Amino acid sequence: MFNMTTEALEKKNALNTATEIHQQPDVWKELVAKLSDQEDELNQFIQSIYDKHEHVRVLLSGAGTSAFIGDTLVPLLRRENRGNIQFDSAPTTNVVSNPEDYLQKDVPTIMVSFARSGNSPESVATVALGEKIVDDFYQVVITCNKDGKLATNIKGDANSVTILMPDQAHDKGFAMTSSFSCMMITAYTLFTDNTFDENAITAAEKLIDALPEKIDDILGYDFERIIYLGSGMLGQLSHEAALKMLELSAGNVVAVYESSLGFRHGPKSILNETSMVVVLLSQDPYTRKYDMDILREVAGSESDMKVVALTEASDAEVEKLADWTIPVSSVSESLSGDFHLALLYAIVAQTLAMKKSLQLGITPDNPSPDGSVNRVVQGVTIYDYDE
Template identity: 30%
Template sequence: MRGKYTIKEINRIPELLKKGKEYKITYDKDKKYTFIGCGSSYNLGLITTKMLNKNGYKSNVISGGEVIVFDKVPQTDIGIFISRTGESTETVKAVENFKKRKIKTIGITCTADTTLTKVCDETYIFEFANEESVVMTGSFVYILNFLLNGIKKIDIIKDAETVLSKIKEQIDTIDLKKYNHYVFLGYEEEYGISKEGALKIQEMAIQNVEYHEPLEYRHGPKSILNEHTLVVINSKDTKKEAKLAEELKNMEAEVILIGKGKDIDIPYNNGYETPLRMILPQYLGYKKALIEGYDPDQPRNLTKSVILD
């Protein structure tokens, strides 16, 4: 059965959030943090960095590839390396670049006894969140919530159950055969969620995708919008974003506005609600993949971990 692992891993998101409540990370406003990852793991660092910086902490993010190609290591006190499998070559090798500069290294992975767990000074291992499928889904939501809870503890378990149900109900009513162009819009941490959302559709369903800031979409990108475009707006509950949604609907696009009392009712909560917003593109990617005849468990040209010689 195509996608059996992907849907299982999306469905267990509330369970993952319950299981992981005992894990905790803390941040120090006197320290500088750098997040390192590739693909979805990079996006975890991007979103968390946006949240840390706007809450008075100092953080940045860099891809493992940029570190190892250019030996580029930002001035920092702690490097946090994220790899679901613990074996992503660029991320694992980047640890060496940080350690030779005497920077503390922390690994985050869902797999024990991997290279990342052996080379980092400390490691968080979430084996209960490991996944059979290639594409990162439930583990992304869990790890993001874990990282954000280090800034402020927010319990989203009950909300996750409700949101998951509502998202399925909404997406299942859309004729996805009609759409071959997907656009995700959001500001700041919601931009990171939009970037990751676009990646899910690209990975699972092999579709044409974009991500932008909401009002920036008017400045050129909307030229290719048409009746085959589906737009997801991760709003901060502003009037301007709601107005943009109406404008794009009038241009014949399908629009899903995420926000308080909107198409998907997830009120903006200073970014702490972002793990909930990730459920929609994951389920959307899964459904579109099935419709197109793809197996979301085994996307074309992709493996669970990029391992280089």
């Protein structure tokens, strides 16, 4: 995998992370089949709530990477759903400290909890706050762990449903990889009428085979800062891409994110001769114009920094501007929208972070062996909330 033997990955404590990135196309196949089998049951559950109320709020929530699933999906869900359904995203880490800012008593709410373990204290507390504050409260738990508190706490609750990810998606490594993409596919399938484009699976298989050589070439540049840029849902995905690098490099690489247009408004100050800018180019022709403008701008800098462009297919202009261009899809048909591009871009960001971690002599499966950062967060005190 990734131009490394299993023995080498195991020795460097990277086997779990590498496996969990590499396996994603296969796990997606299993997940899509599973969701198809559950389609009628899940649709009936959601539709019964929609039918019961004139207005329904769907609040997508999680902590860390799990929160970024909601952030990435909300622009798409708002565009593709009818007006009486309100989609919002809020990290559990915000809801717990300021519940009245995020939970509305008189607004019927479906809380969608994304969780790898289902045991993060903020995630469990957010549900408890929802039950306490919101009059008409429903739950969808999308998790990798059937034994986690989020899943076990709603057994027998007619107003709640749990959707379990394939067993392989329950990442053993520190960073969320398979779990992130699988939970995102699940919410997309549940809350849109769109069929998952299985061309994305074929594209991912080919991408993973071709990616290692390109990533190894990029790592010939010893960057100390990385900036991910994108627009719309890809701008939100850039948050997750930056976090992967920050986590797996144990903070040795400064990793930030911004929207393509927002970057000029101050954040551009971060650029120096050790920087790498990664532009996530949209498939949408209108949005792509703005992504291309920032690509031209950063590519035209006289600094020694480098630029990477992620795009769906080969593009001569992009290749001329960027130091490295990664076309993520080699299938003949165009993918159906930026959602599917986001899944492929995530694989690139995950792989780059893992390989950078190895280059720095860090162990990706446990980049923080001193315990300062943990796979399931520790050290959180949850206080009683009194309305």
